[in-house]
Structure formats: C-alpha cells, structure tokens
Amino acid sequence: MRDQKPTGYSEPPVTPARVASHGITPEEYQKIIEILGREPNYTELGVFSVMWSEHCSYKSSRPYLKLLPTEGPHVLQGPGENAGVVDIGEGLAVVFKMESHNHPSFIEPYQGAATGVGGILRDIFTMGARPVASLNSLRFGSIDHPRTRYLVAGVVAGIGGYGNCVGVPTVGGEVYFDECYNSNILVNAFTLGITKKKRIFTGTAKGVDNPVIYVGSKTGRDGIHGATMASESFSEEKEQRRPTVQVGDPFTEKLLMEACLELMEHDYLVGIQDMGAAGLTSSSTEMAERGGAGIELDLSQVPLREEGMTPYEILLSESQERMLLVARKGTEDDVKRIFDKWDLDAVVIGRVTDDRQFRALFHGTEVARIPVSALTQEAPVYQRPASPPANLDEWQRLDVSTVAEPKDLGAALKRLIGSPNVASKQWIYRQYDQYVRSSTVIASGSDAAVIRVKGTEKGLALTVDGNSRYCFLDPYVGGVLAVAEAARNLACVGARPVGLTDCLNFGSPENPEVMWQFAQVIHGMRDACVALQVPVVSGNVSFYNETDGVPIYPTPTVAMVGLLSKVERVVTPWFKSAGDLVVLLGRTREEIGGSEYLKVIHGMVKGTPPWIDLKLERAVQNCCLEAIEKGILRSAHDISDGGLAVALAECCVSGPDNPLGVRIDSHEMIRGDALLFSESQARILVSLEDEKLPELREIASEYHVPMEVIGRVSEGRFVVEPLLELPVEELRSIWASGLSDRLK
C-alpha cells in the first residue's frame, strides 16, 4: 500500500535517521515491522512514535504502577479511564484526576499552564461530570533565579485565565521554590467533577458502523509531537528549535463543556473522549481498544484551520478544545443540533469497525493501517535498571550536634515564615476565581479546601501535597509522607479520605538512579495508601524532568479528596478567640533532617526525613476527625513545613480577622530549634474551650494518641516560653508579604 499515494501530497521516505528522530529505537522499529509484516510509512511511523512514547504508553512506569492499591468499597472507576470515579452516596459520584503540563509551561508559561488546565477539565467532563473545583501543584526554581518571576507570573496568570473563564473555581494548591527546578518547572493541574452515579460516560468505541464524530475547535499544526516532547529531556538547543506551542481558547472550552454536558442528558452517546496528547490518534485508538473494536477515520473530513495539512499532521496535531464521540447510528443530526446551538463544529469523520484495525483514509486512499492492539497493549514495556544514587549515604549523613542552634530563635522564625515556601500564597490564589458555583466553604488559605455539595448536607475536601526534598533524601519515606500529609490536611477540616490521584514527576527513566527513586516512591505511597485505606483512582507520570542530565528532585504530588457527612461541622486552621486552650496531638521529636529550617536557616539539604509510624498517623487523624465530628474543636491545623513554630504562627495570623496571639509552654525536653522547627509527622495543632478538654482527652486515650496542652490563645504577642517572644502583628506582616514582595 505504500506505493499508492493520495494526490496532492507526498510523504518523506522512512529512513533510519527519521526513525531515530521520532524517538524510536532500532529494537522498537524491528517490532513495528514484525507487527505490520512490512515497513511502516511515514504517517504510520508518526502514529507509532506518539503511541509508543513514554507519555502515552507508560512503558517504563507500568510495572510499578500496578503496585498501587486501586480498589475500595466506593471506587466506581479506577485508573485506566480518563479519570477516576468514587461513589459519595445519595446517587452522586465524584470524578477527579491530576495531569502534568511541565515542559510546555517552561517554554510558554501562560499558554502552557492554561492548556494544562484545559486538558484536565476535558478529562473530567468527558466522563459526564460537571467540573466543580480545581487545584494546582507548582514547582519553580529558586526565587532568586532570573527566570523565576517571569515563569510564576505567566503560569499563575495562565491557570487563572483559563480556569476563571470556564467558570470552575480554583480552590487550592501548593507551590514550592527550589534550585532543582531552575530549568524544569512543574505544573500539575487537578480538577474534580460531580455527576449522577447512573450517568457516567467512558471513552469506548463499539457497535459496527456507529459514527465517529469530531467536535470542537478546528485542527491546526499545534504541538505536533507534544507527546514525544514530554518524553524527552530538555536541553538548551532543544529550547531553541521550539515546538509550535498550543494556544488555549477557554471560551471554546466553555462552550464545548456545556454542549457535551447537554448532549449527555440524552442517550445518543456510545463513548466520548477528549483529544489530548497525540490528539486524534490516541483518542481514536484508545476508544477502539476499550470497546474491543476497530476504527476507520476519513482525515479529509477533519475540520482544518490551516492549508495543506498532511495526514501525518492531522493525526498528530494537539490542537486544543477538541473531543471525539462515538454516537448511536441515526442520532447524528440530534448530536449536530446540540453543537449547533453552541456554535461548535460537529462532523462525522469515521465509523466503528469490527476488524480491530486502526485505519486512516485521506481523499479515498488508505494512509495508515495498524492493528489497534499494536498501539495499545502491545506497546513496549521496559523493566528499566534501577540502583540507589551513588551519593545517597552522603546526602543522608547529618550529625545534628554540628548544627549550631541559632542564638536568636525569634529571628530564625521570622526568616522562616517570610521564606517563599512558607509565606502566604495569597499573591497566587488571589488571581484565581475561588467562589464561582457558590459552593466554596473554605477557599485557599487553609489545610484543605472545602466545597458544599448543593442539595445535600455533604461537603468535599480537597488538598494536594508533596515534599520533594524528603523524596530526594529518602524516596520511600517521601512517598509515605506525601500521602500521609494529604490525609492529615483532610482530617484537619473534618473530612475522611475517599480517594487520591497523583502526578509522579521524575527525571529520565533511562537513568537507573531515577528509576530507583521512582520505585521507592511508589512503594512508599503504596504502604501509606494501604495503612490509611485510601485508593488511588487515577494519576499521571511525567518523566524526563531534567535539564542537561541533571534530574529534578523526585516529585510525587498527591491530590486527595475527602468527604464531610455534615459540611457545617467543618473546622478551619486559625485560632478563634483569646483564652482557648492550645493542644498538640502527637509528639515532637528531634527531627530536623530535610527540614525547611535546615534549608532556610542553615542552607543544608541533608539528613533523613522525619520518621513515621503509620499506625500513629492514622490514630492522630481519626482522633482529630472524631473530635471535629463531636463539635469539640475550634481550630485544627496540620504541622508540616517549618514545624510547630510555623504552624502556631499560621494559626495566629492566617485568619480573616485581626491576628491573635499565643502563649506556649511546652515540657518537651529537646533542643529549642528542634522543638520549634522539627517536622515530626503525625502532629495536629488544635484549639478548644476549657470545658471541652475532658472530652478530647477521652477521645485521645481511646485512640492511644499522645496529647499535650501546650498553651493558650492570647492577644498581641507570640510567646514560646522560654525560647522566644514577638509581636504577632510583626509576624503577620512578614508572613503576608514574604512571597509577594519577592514576586513584585
């Protein structure tokens, strides 16, 4: 078939050089020839290159992802679909997923981040759910790096510009600055949607001769080979020959979302999927694979934005705001009518077949014919070599006695809460619409965001966490702690976890040390998920996050969703009134290894991250949850980056009203800087009225949770006897302006 060419265009020959430039190894090329029983043509080569890319095939990660627990009594859809689905009762389900858009965001921060949000939104509404809340997890280089301000401004504006315009509130997220991201930032976008349990759609193509319908924006030459780009490391010269960046059109996305959700009210649909990475190619083949069918596309029917596009370009284009539908035969006009109402294209571009082949025609000529399974299940899988980093022992070695305790601990606290990773993130979340949908009970600024589920008494809590410094120093523990902190953040607002999604951002899988870190993180996450009983319902892997051979810290970001059976019982982290008792659930140990304190004050990234006892972690969380459900607590705040002192300061200054003071007198017998700044896990800081104390003691002892009354909420001054005393107003202004001043 390779000699018959449609008129009007000709394909370059497939040479070893072209095979290589498509990121296909000689071995993989041999496999392609075996599968086809012939050499592929140029178009087919392109199709293989994207479908067999790391991004689409998960060829390095699949063996490990299998380890994660994905089942649970309420899980309706685990990994494998466009997003995970969990039952929340009353006939409702939540649909959520997180996606990375790292490399595009480094090349063009505004559009890269914006289209990242667009992509994750489509993953959610393609399942039949209306998106109701988004989060974002960001990693930038050092705040002093010349490019950082430009990247932060662009990424944040892009996330807001897109999310705000489609009317989905961005209610939370996280951001960290570290040199390891200087030339490879991370942008992970999360969206959650709500749907009726009975109305969940999947990306499935079945039923011979059912029409394949293209809806949304026209196809241009955008981001061709985005999928393979996401599967290569950066290097300066690659940044020069920049790939065509995709520009997002949130207005069209909004129309597309409304049109699809309206369409889903009828029963015209067999399956639906968004055209994400590898565009038309991956959406059509994945749908055919799930339906055990074949698919035939007539590329000359695809709505085009540019002149003279070749089949290769049409199949690989990553133009945004496009969806692929399979409808029941005979409903074509009904489908068209709905998209018409929203001024969107809806064009039949093919049909479902039963020959299990992916076939593409162009002006009557077949330009590609590949067995569907060859592009999906039969994609290569690699058991990559893995070995611990050569310098791991060196990194982990820390003799605390050599760490001089600062003479002025008050000054140390001030520096810490003014540092970019700890200071208020308001400069960022102020640019996001947090209130649209009038459901936001707790917006950004708390441990977890909370939205109400209209028409019920329920609430949903959302958080995203991941400390990559911990993962760098001990990837297993780092994986455990990412899951543990997310669950703890939910417990602090009174929500019980129902599931999580993650983005696993790592360096090159071809680097054995990176592969080892990856495996360790997965094992850590697995053990934490099992212990805390949180299923993983969706996720995303982003490899090749490195520049000129230097990988980023291993960075798993964990987004967890929790349920509040009665949303009005929700608790916020800040102190409520002077006189309340301040109680510490859990115990503080001398653990400054890998802490924010060690990095900011002593400029060291060393030691081992805090030790964690998952049984105790679970007990502390359950204790906090029961106390909240019994209405005993006035505030609850998780102790994480910066330790007890930072958590206390946040409780004093992060509230909507005037800051409160606190007076602490702890009996913990450890050195002062450790007491203040060590990041011991399984700790929650709560405040309550005196008369509630006995009840709290009861609950704590029932769960065998150590608790200590460490002080009282006061006014004006921030006091930790005998270590430091500061005016709380001073702390507030340092905390409030710490980040914004650096970004001006």
Added chain:
Amino acid sequence: MRWGVIVFPGSCDEQDVYDCLKQEMGQRVKFLWHKDELAGHFDCLVLPGGFSYGDYLRCGAMARFSPIMRGVIKFAGQGGLVLGICNGFQILCEAGLLPGSLVRNIGLQFVCQPVWLRVEETDTPFTCETKKGQLLKLPVKHGEGCYYADPSTLERLRKNRQILLRYVDAKGKPTADANPNGSLDNIAGICNESRNVFGLMPHPEDACHKLLVSEDGLKIFSSITAACAKTEQLHA
C-alpha cells in the same frame, strides 16, 4: 415575582444566581437564552457574571449585540428592573444602559477576594432594604473591574446620587487600599438616572448562605423583591 436570568455564551454565574433566588429565596426564576427574543412577563432581569464571548476584544462588547439585548433595552426603557453583576455590569455599560466603562484593574491582575462595600443610597429598588452607610461583605472576582467615566459623567453620577456602592475598609472608609481595582471614587456599583438599572462588580449571589463568604448578598435580592411587592400593591 418573576425573575429572568440571561445566559450568554461564556456566562459562568447564571446557575449561582438561579440557585440563590430559588433555593435561598423561593423565587420563580427562568433562564433566558441569548439567541432568543425576550418573551413573557418578568419583574427583574439579571445579567450574570462570567466571560461572555470569552471577554475577547472587550468585556461585554459582543454580548451587547445578542438578540435578547434588544428586548432587555426595551424592558429597561419601560422601567423594568435590570441587575447586571460583574460581566453583566460590563455588558450594561457597553449597551449604554449605564454610563461609563469598566477597564483593566490597575494592578493588571485578576483579583478574587472578599471586599467591604458601603451602601451609599437606599432610595432604589436594589438597596431599599439596606441602611445608608451599612457595610456589606461580598466577594469580587474580575480582571476588568476598574470603573471609569469622564469627569462630567462622574459629576452627574454624584449629583443624581447614582453611586450605590463604594469599596471601603472594615471601618467603612473609602481608602485607596480598600479599592481592589483602581475604580474612580471607589465606585463598586451604580444605577441609571431613572434608578431601575443597577450594575455592580461584586457578587451577591456568592454571598447568600451561612457557609459562604457571608449572607449579605441576600440583602440586594430581598431589596428587589420588597420593591416589586410594593409596586404590585400600588397596581392592585
């Protein structure tokens, strides 16, 4: 009374307005599609917030030409109550139903936060249930909310007491810090001369429940229902 909530392509807050009126206030509400002509009897039309036509070119510039706007302009001309929230306010300005214009925030960034507002005039259907000088806490969320009008227009607004809401601090002072977008004279909301068309940047529909930012938004909507009840009595 009967409410109509107009849905433009790119509207985002129409459902919030609908839920607030129906769930919190038990009102009769109908969505009105922008491509349709305005038909049926309504006491108040709401142009909700969002990004009509993506806010491309200028906020509200294209929505103003939607078929339904002919009816809205006629309705307003006959004294019908029209409420424009955020993007709705921008559309009303573009359509000439309200004077002035809303331009890019002075800080150049989208701004989302709760703000304090001071009620400046109470002799309108939109504020009749509030007290002069009363403070309301509502969220703003916009990138182009900086109110501008030429000096003579501004003078007219003051003279006719058309400025209904100003951005103020927690103590009720219209300071520069309390102004989230650089609006002239801290203007957050204005009405037309005949006082039946009201546009404001803050979002009352997102402050209508004890679990949300505040319940102060209800005061705007209940003012409208009270005003309509009065006029109905007059006619009866």
Added chain:
Amino acid sequence: MRVKIFVSLKSGVLDPQGKAIERSLHSLGYIEVQDVRAGKYLELNVEASSRAAVEARIREMCDKLLANPVIEDYQFEIQGD
C-alpha cells in the same frame, strides 16, 4: 484589501499596562523610552469595490464594535486596492 486597525486608550484614561511596560523597559536599561501607551491591533481582509467603500464600513465597525468611544480612539490603514 488588507486593513490594519489600531485602538488606543483616550488620553484621559489611565493605562496601567503601558506604565508597567515602561517600568520594565527602564529596569532593563532602556531609559530612553517615554510615554508608553498600550492598545489593540487588528488586521483583517475585506472584499470591497472601492477604498472609499471600505473606509466607510471600517469606520462603522469601529464605532459599533471594535472600539468603545467612552475610553478608546481608533485609527486605521488600508493597504492595496
């Protein structure tokens, strides 16, 4: 014919974007730059019999939609014929 339309803010209206650009230009060392004003630039093709006809239509489009007389002025150039 190809038409280029420039929409800029009226002199009275403050232009924070222009100011911000001016500031960053200065901080990059381009201190010789003054009075930066930011506006919109539109390019479009029109089918039309005569230049005069185009001019009239474009003026209409600007008055009606492309510029807001309350805050903006516009100019345009017509190329080719």
Added chain:
Amino acid sequence: MRVKIFVSLKSGVLDPQGKAIERSLHSLGYIEVQDVRAGKYLELNVEASSRAAVEARIREMCDKLLANPVIEDYQFEIQGD
C-alpha cells in the same frame, strides 16, 4: 521619535480572539470581513541620535520583552527624526 509597535500572533498560531471578533462582525452583517487577527499595539517615544540607533534598540526591546518569540511576530514604524 515616536515609535509604533505592532505585535501579532505568528501565522499558524491559533488566534481565539481574532476568531471571535470575526464571528461577531459577521453576525453584525459585515460578511465581507475575513482572516481577522488580533494583536497588541504599543506607542512610545524614544530619545535617540539617529533612526538607525532607534531601530536597533527597538528590535532589542521587542526580542527581549515586548513580543514573545514563541508565538508572536512584531513590526514597528518610526516617525519623525
């Protein structure tokens, strides 16, 4: 000297704004309009000895700050001398 700078999206790059403006012009009856592209328009004054000097500086400013080379092209006009 007075400089006018026009920044527009590279051809091939999606221009949602231009697309929307074209739609809305058509619905207003201006069906003769095609290929609307939206961009930025900057006006500024520069102190400089010679036209050539200005040109070099302006090109620098555009490359560094005013245009985003990934998706945008720019042109400029210098007036007076």
